[in-house]
Amino acid sequence: MIQGVIDGKYDGVIDSVSVTEKRREVIDFSLPYTTGGSTFVVLKDSGIELPGSGSSVDLADDAATQPAMAGIAKVLAGKTVGVQVSTIQSTFLTKYLADKGVTVRTYPNGPDVYHDLLNGRIDAAWLPRRMSPRSLKRMPTKPRRQGLRSRAA
Secondary structure (H helix, E strand, C coil), rough: HHHHHCCCCCCCCCCCCCCCCHHHHCCCCCCCCCCCEEEEEEEEHHHCCCCCCEEECCCCCCCHHHHHHHHHHHHHHHCCCECCCHHHHHHHHHHCCCHHHHEEEEECCHHHHHHHHCCCCCEEEEEECCHHHHHHHCCCCCEEEEEECCCCC
């Protein structure tokens, strides 16, 4: 979407596009109209128990995020986590998990991430919290939120 604005394909975008300094360099943002965070999602019968469930971290606080993600990286080592490409969520996973033995698999959109989670092609997903409640309700094999939640990504 951002490239479409840059290329003149769109005059503007109304969506949950996260404001980042890099994005501010190429497009203008209005006042934010929503805030969110992200969460891990796993299938209930996956056997994955991520530390920090129910807690949250502010991703602007790297000193707090590093140790929280270190525990999650240990549990997810050797596993695959899905995430939508070109999002702050994919940047986050690459920063905190990719060099810790966790495979980060990117997808063109959120529904594809959920589809592969349901079909066992990935072990977990890292998604915007605003997406997960709606999508979780529609799934026949009920996934669940696990691990820490972010307040900034």
